[in-house]
Amino acid sequence: MSAPAFLLAAVPLFPLSLALCCLSNWFRARALALLVLAPLPALAAAILVPKGGFAIFPPPFRLTLVLDEPGAILLAGAALLWSAAGAYAASLMARDPGRQRFTVWWFLTLTGSLGLFVVGDVVNFYLLFTLASLAAYGLIIHEQSPPAHRAGVIYVALALAAEALLLIALVMLAAGHPDANPLIRSVVMDLAASPMRDGIVVLFILGFALKMGLVPLHVWLPLAHPAAPTPASAVLSGVVVKAGVIGLIRFLPFEAGAPFWGSVLIGVGVITAYYGVLVGVTQKRAKTILAYSTVSQMGLLAVLLGVGLANADPEAAHLAAYYAVHHTLVKGALFLGVGILAVTGGRRFRLVFLLMGVLALSLGGMPLTSGALAKLATKPLLGYGWLAGAMTLAGAGSTLLMLHLLLILRHYAAEDAATSPLLGQFMPWLVVTAASLVIPWSLYPAVAGEPAASLVTPDALWKVGWPLLLGAGAMLLVQRWPGRLGMIPEGDIVVLAQTGQPLMRSLSNRIGEIDVHLRRWPAAGLGLIALAILLGGALMLRA
Amino acid sequence: MTAALHATTPGGFLLVLAVILPVCAVLAILACGPRSAARIAMATLAAGLAVAVAITVELVWSGAALTYVVGAWRPPLGIALRADGLSGAMLVMTALVVVAVGLFARVQYGLREGGGSERERTTFWQMLLALWSALNIVFVGEDLFNLYVALELLTFAAVPLVCLDGRAETANAALRYLLFALIGSLLYLLGVGLIYGQYGTLDLLALARLSRPDPALSVALALMIVGLLAKAALFPLHLWLPPAHAGAPAQASAVLSALVIKAPIFLILRLVLDVAPGQVAFLAGQLLAVLGAASILFCSVMALRQARLKLMIAYSTVAQIGYLFIVFPLAAGGAGTSPWETIAWTGGALQLISHALAKSAMFLAAGIVIKVYGHDRIADLGGFGRALPISATAFGLAGLSLMGVPPSGGFVAKCLLLTAAVIEGYPWLAVTILLGGLLAGGYVFRIIDKALAVSASPLPSRAGVPRRLELTALALAIAAVLLGFVPLRPFGFLQIGRSGLAMAGL
Amino acid sequence: MMLLFDIALVAGLLTLAVHVVREPDERSAIIAFLAFGLLLGLAWIRLAAPDVALTEIAIGGGGTGILLLRAEAAVRGRGKHEESVTRPGKLAIAVGCAAISAGLGLAVLSFASPAPTLAPAAAEGLSATGLGNPVTAVLLAYRALDTLLEKVVVLLALIGVWSLAPDAAWGGVPAVRSGEIPQPLAYLARILPPFGVVIGVYMFWVGADAPGGTFQAGTVLAAMWLLVMLAGLRSPPETAGLPLRLALAGGPILFLAIAFLGFAFADGFLAYPKALAKPLILAIEAALTLSVAAALAMLVAGPARRAPTR
Amino acid sequence: MSGLADIATIVLVSAGALLFLAGALGLLRFPDTLSRLHAISKADNLGLGLIVLGLLPQMASLAGGLKLLCIWLLAQLSAATASQLLARAVHRDRADR
Amino acid sequence: MTVALQPSVLFGLCGAALVGIGLFAVVSSPGLLRRIVGCNILGAGIFLVFGAVARRGAGAGFEADPVPQALVITGIVVAFSASALAVALLKRLAEPRSDA
Incomplete structure (x- = not known):
């Protein structure tokens, strides 16, 4: 086992071993401080391990790990957010009675979500996918409040459905293969030839769409993410949702291409993008707005992957990964920011609010921020037809949503001006905010193939700028219609499902x-x- | 008559020990009186486990089936005992579960207050050992009438276990169980009579060569299979199982659910896949698959509806044995391959073993929770995860194996069955397996949700429950999960002793 | 000529069976069942199976008869009736049973013409066992494992019956005698047992070479012991008492001991050395007869009622 | 000699059969339990005695004959006790009513 | 017609009829005791089928094949034990005992 292979193995196994150590009461009582350390090997692996690094385990465990380009990008962003959220949680949960339970569920979800980015064989992909989704339930119901309980039940029901779809898809995929536990790459290679090709692709899209939260399978996301404690919802919205993205990247036949299914994915993506914004605007709670913003962003990601699948060009996977990292960091920072705003008052509030403003607008694509970078990088992929227009409109929509969020956050300040956030929570937030600017900038040349300088040119700025102004204008329009707040209940369609209860x-x-x-x-x-x-x-x- | 099929192999006497040792213990307890019951039982558990392991080692080492001709009278006149790969796996499974349940009962009966009366203790030990001997005979027996006597021994050992606590309603459940099982055995006996009338032999191997699709065999197989279905409580005939398994004390219902209903299923497996000629096997397989699928879906929904914990687990038993019946069409084996080479055969065997381990762990864990809480209403069991963390973990792990969540044994079994369903082209079976997994997830999760919930009322004290009691349940649950790591495919343990059989019928 | 008798017998059997099923009054149904059991014995004689005829009349007719009569007496008026069946339901069940009988009849008629039989094989092996009666040879030599297990089944049923006693009374004395004892019964209980015991022992002894054997003899002895207990001459034994337990377990334990000796002296479990085959089998039969007698009597006596004298 | 024995057997056995027939008729025709009991116990015992007597000459060995007599004695004993018990039971029921 | 009139076939068919009657008794009778009687009739029918099989298998100097006869003897004893256990359970149900 060479050094990189050992580091790669540490990605899932280090947090898993921490979770197992929690069996002893002594360790569990002190494990809260270790939350920040657990993802560090993953961060190191993402940076140090050369692309295409392999780690194969002896027969009884039949586990193979592989690190490729999109995996590394996603892993870097995810690991960073996990450790920052871990530090934040360490200080937030210091006196929470259920912190030991929280730690165990945190380690398990962490193992699952980070492992998914590096796992190479079919069975263990399913194992880690299941671990991530079931363990996340523990985080969602942590506060034991009735809405959290309801969100948890809906979340598990749909997670089990996703797993069932995924299981039959994986079984159909690996059915013809001689080896009991084939590598993902080799299996996807001969996917085009298998007679059940369409069935497999449909099932994969359905399964991962359920995990990403594409309409109409998104109903659990706006309920589950706000219900969890702040650091948990940051991580859920930022990283665990990306399990669907990495799943699509790994299992969709980008080389062979499937034009029909590509266009289906694009259609669903566009609908989801607009749907997220339209419903988000009517929400009152900040966290729910952010959840709907995640739904909308996942729609955008689905469009990117759909285009890649339609044109049979594997490059789309790298761009999607880049966009996903941007979303991970910004969304994570926003969620943590909401937590911090609630506890700061007076002068310091205005400073934090300003930073939150920058973060929110970067999601909309403000020039010089990671949002702009992501939009510019993915511009060539979308081409210049109606799709590009739709995407820019979606960008304007998300700016509208973010402005709505900022208006809601205005009166989130704590009553007396003197209160200030604990250092343990403020510092991780700053780190993630900084990372959300630094990482996309450093990755941009590698991903988009042009020097960073090209970003500063006036026409690039304008290309990104005008959707922002459009969004602001739309906000003014919408502003005059306050009756809309609270018109659509959280989790929209699920309420219809409730009528099906009797x-x-x-x-x-x-x-x-x-x-x-x-x-x-x-x-x-x-x-x-x-x-x-x-x-x-x-x-x-x-x- | 046909050439002698059975010749005593060197390891053969182990089979006799596996069968006769528990019987000797039962007689010893009867002769020496109640005070010695626990000691004799513990010694027999250890010896029996050693014999089961020795049989497996001998199987793996010799690579061929173990045979023993009892009393040196060759079949068809005499009786032979034969253990192939599948039987070996069943013997070890039975030994593991019985030893675990025995340890659980030993600690349970050792307690001061919850210890149960002398009647209960002595009867439990004698019935557990008799049950073990009957199971061993069913798994290694080769003579149809000998298997009938073993089935009766099994029923007579199981019925008193159901009404061990002496209440009237459990006595009613026991009587209904006895009568329905009696009808099943009598129909099975009728089938045996017809087969003897037609072929003049009762030996399974000889029958496999002689059987041709003629009316007598069809009627005989139909009666035997339906009789065994009644004893295995498959979906339409499951009237006796929920009250019986829910009424029995925890350790008894663990053995009943995990092992007792597996014996008739094992016999159906042998009858359909070994004895029945090709066309008959195919038809019977189709009907059994339809019943199995109905059982999975119907009884999973019933399990979801139950308000009491033990009734829910009992209904889950009826649902999970449905999986064992959808194996028949999948393992029917095409032109070239014979049933035991198909992956469905391995999947079915693995499901049998993982369900036994998981279900016994679940019943033991549930027993501890009910003992501490004093009732088994699911609605008021809030927060038992905090009161009894080890039992809740055992219940959770067993639940994961039932749901078929990786890396548990249940998952590998379900994967193999799904792959077989996809390859053999049975989409409706694949959908049933998935729906079954979802529904199983539903009712298992309902309990895990209760475990994690914060209960309004104060948690009951766990004073009376020693840690060793919970560890046995946890050990069984971990065994069910670790089963997933056992590498089945390379050396084909389940195919030992089968490849040599030139099945004339297939 | 005999055909006429057979047809009459079959007609009698079927009408009695239908009468037992349709009779509303429980007690007369059971008495009809008793008659049915005795007629069945005749049927077995016509089927040239005297051993089975003896067993059927002794255990099937007599044993089950007294069991059911005592049950009916205990349950009269108190037993709760379960779900009653609607008319169409009864009809459907009747049609179903008729179809099963028809299928069975068809199977019986379609048996292979040169009936496959193990009679020649049994005859060859007879010399090795030193026995004259082939049925006893099958029971105690060729399929000895069945008989051993079947004996354990009887004991297990007894342990199951005993487990139904209340906790306080477990191990105590079952209630056999009820109310005051009519004089003729006491008189019969004094006169009949000696004859019964002689007949029982004779049946066991002759079993080796002519129809008779363990279970038939055991039942006769059990009947005599029950008669004595019913007449109150001797009180039933304590179920946890050592003598009863040894009597019950003695038969199978001896059987197992000889079976295990087979490993050393003969060629395998449950095999008898050729020279000693007959004496060994007779010893086993003697012990089994005693155990069967004790077990059947206790099965009829039922679970313990009065607490044991510790 | 054998001619005489055969005639005796036929006569005695047919007489026995007739008595059985009478007993059965009595069982069916008589109004109450006690009289039916009377018919059955008298007719059947005598009938059985005649049949046994009739079969004696046909028996090959003396032991066989002795066995027949034992059977008849035992039948007598159990019939007598049974009818006594039945009569007592009927009497007690009548007394309760 | 003569084929059906040999004793073995006649009693075999009688056994089949008894199986039908016994099964009808067990399934359709409401009373528990009647079901136990039904079980016994069902058993008797099955043993008659065995008897018919034995009678057909006569040979080597025996009037009937000894193996099925031995099976029937064992079957009768097992059926008796089953009836005894069922009757004991029935009596336990009938006696009004406070649940110990």
Whole structure:
């Protein structure tokens, strides 16, 4: 095991070992401080390990890890946000009674989400995917409040559905393969040839769409993310949602390309982007607005991947990863910022609010920020047709949403001016904010192939600037219609699903009655006789 | 008559020990009286486990099936015992679960207040050992009538376990169980009579060569399979299982759910895949698959509806054995391959073992929770994760294996069955497996949610529950999860002793 | 000529069976079932199976008869009735049962013409066991494992019955005698047992070479012991008492001991050395007869009622 | 000699059969339990005795004959006790009512 | 017609009929005791089928094949034990005992 392979192995195994150590009460009581350290090996691996690094484990564990270009980019952003959120959580949760439970769930979710970026074989991808989704439940219901409980139940129901879809897709994918646990790359290679190609691609899209939160499968996201404590919702919205993105990057046949499914993905992406903004504008709580902004951004990512799939060009995966990293850092910083604003007052509030403003607008694509970089990098991919226009409109929409968020945040300040955020929470937020500016800038040349200087040219600034102004204008328009706040309840469509509840209950009562009848002695006896006649007759007639 | 199929192999006497040792213990307890019951039982548990492991080692080492001709009278006149790969796996599974349940009961009965009366203790030890002997005979028996006597021994050992606590409603459940199981055994016996009338032999291997699709065999197989379905409580015939397994004490219901209903299923597996000629096997497989799928879906929904914990686990048992019945069409084996080479065969065997381990762990954990809380209403079990962390973890791990979440044994079994369903082209079975997993997730999660919830009322004190009690449940649950790591494919343990059989019928 | 008798017998059996099923009054249904059991014995004679005829009349007719009569007496009026069946339900069940019987009849008629049989194989092996009666040879030599397990089944049923006693009374004395004892019964209980025991021992002894054997003899002895207990001449034994437990477990333990000796002296488990085959089998039969007698009597006596005298 | 024995057997066995027939008729026709009991116990015992007597000459060995007599004695004993018990039970029921 | 009138086939068919009657009794009767009686009739029918099989298998100097006869003897004893356990359970149900 060479050094990089060992480092690569440490990515999932270090946090897992921390989780296992939590079995001892002594360790669990002190584990809160380790939250910040857990993702560090992943950060180091993302930076140091050469692209294409391999780590293979002996037979009983059958685990292979591989680090490729998009994986490394995503891993870097994710690891950084995880450790920052970990530090934030360490100080926030210092006196929370349930902190030991929180730590264990945190380590497990961390293992799952970071492992997903580096795992190379099919079975362990599914294992880590399951670990990430089920462990996240622990974070969501941490506060034990009724809305958290409701969000948790809906989250798990849909997570289990996603896993079922993914399982059948993986089984169909690996069915023809001789090796029991094939590598993802080799299996996707001969996906084009397999007879069940369309079925597999559909199932993958459905499964990962459910995880990313594309409309109409997004209903759990606006409920789950706000319900979790601030650092947890930062990480959920920032990184755990990216499991869907890395899944699509790994499993969609970019080389062979699937034009029809590509356009489907684009369509869904566009709808989701607009839907996120339209519903987000009507929300009152800051965290819910951010959740809907995540839904909208995931829509954009889906469009990028859809274009890549339609034109059969694997380059789209790198751009999508770059955009995803930008979203990870900015969204994480925003969530942490919301937590900090709530506890700062007076002069310091205005400073933090200013920084939050910059972050929010960077999501909309403000020049010189990572948003602009991401938009410029993905511009050539989208080409100049109606799609590019739709995307810029979506950018304006997200600016509108962010301005709405800032208006909501204005009166979030603490009452007495003297209160100031704890250093333990403020510093991680600053680190993530800084990273959200630095990392995209440093990665831009590698990803977009042009020098950073080209960004400062006036026409690039204008290309990014005018959607911002459009968004501001739209905000003025929307501002005059305050009745809209609270018009659509959180989790929109799920409320419709709730109306389906009595239907489900009557169906299950029906089944209960049938069971009571079936378990009466004469009915069971008759069943026995009928089965004997059926089987005997069938065997005698046909054989 | 046909050439002698069975010849005693060197390791053969181990089979006799596996069968007769628990019987000797039962007689010893009867002769020496109640005070010695626990000591004799513990000694037999250890010896039995050693014999089971020795059988497996002998199987792996010799690579061929172990055979023992009892009393040196060759079949068809005499009786032979034969253990192939699958039987070896079943023996070890049974030994593991019985030893774990025995340790659990030993600690349970050692407690001062919750210890149970002398009647309960002595009867439990005798019934557990008799049950173990009956299971071993079912897994290694080769003679149809000998298997009938083993099935009766199993029923007579299981029924008193159901009404061990002496309450009237458990006595009613036990009577319904006894009568329905009796109808099942009598139908099975009728089938045995018809087969003897048609072929003049009761030996499974000889029958596999002689069986041709003629009316007598069709009627016989139909009656035997339906009789065994009644004893295995598959979906339409599951009237006796929920009250019986819910009424029994925790350690008893663990053994009942995990092992007792597996014996008739194992016999159906042998009858359909070994004895029945090709066309008959295909037809029977289709019907059993339809029943299995109905059982998975119907009883999973029923499990979701239950308000009491043990009833929910009992219904989950009926649902999970549905998986074992959808193996038949998948393992029917095409023209070239025979059933035991298909992956569905390995998947089915793995599901059998992982369900046994997971279900017994779940029942033991539930038993501890009910003992501490004093009731088993799910609604009022809030926060038992904090009161009994080890039991909650055991329950969770067992639940994960039932749901088929990686890396548990249940997941590997479900994966193999799904792959077989995809390859053999049974989309409706694939959908059933997935829906079953989802529903299982539903009812397991309902309990995990209760475990993690913060309960309004103060948590009951766990004074009376020693840690060793919970560790046995946890050990079983961990075994169910670790089963996923056992490398099955390379050396094909489950295929030992089968490849040599030239199945004339298939 | 005999055909006429057979047809009459079958007609009698079927009408009695239908009568047992349709009779509303429990007690007369059971008495009809008793008659049915005895007629069945005749049927077995016509099927040239005297051993089975003896067993059927002794255990099937007599044993089950007294069991059901005592059950009916205990349950009269108090037993709760379960789900009653609607008319169409009964009809459907009747049609189903008729179909199963028809299928069974078809199977019975379609048996292979040169009936496959193990009679020649059994005859060859008879000399090795030194026995004259082939059925006893099958029971105690060729398929000895079945008989051993079947004996354990009987004991297990007994342990199951005993486990239904209340906790306080477990291990105590079952209630056999009820109310005051009519004089003729006491008189019969004094006169009949000696004859019964002689007949039982004779049946066990002759079992080796002619129809008879363990279970039939055991049942006769059990009947005699029950008669004595019913007449109150001797009180039932304590279920946890050592003598009863040894009597019960003695038979199978001896059987197992001889079976394990087979490893050393003969070629395998449950095999008998050729020279000693007959005496060993007779010893096993003697012990088994005693155990069967004790077990069947205790099964009829039921679980303990009065607390044991510690 | 054998001619005489055969005639005796036919006569005795047919007489026994007739008595059984009478017993059965009595069982069906008589109004109350006690009289039916009377018919059955008298007719059947005598009938059985005649049949046994009739079969004696046909028996090959003396032991066989002795066995037949034992059977008849045992039947007598159990029939007598049974009818006594039944009569007592009927009497007690009548007394309760 | 003569084929059906040999004793073995006649009693075999009688056994089949008894199985039908017994099964009807067990399944359709409301009373628990009647079900136990039904089980016994069902068992008797099954053993008659065994008897018919034994009678057909006569040979080597025996009037009937000894193996099925031995099976029937074992079957009868097992059926008796089952009835005894069922009756004991039934009596336990009938006696009004406070749940110990």
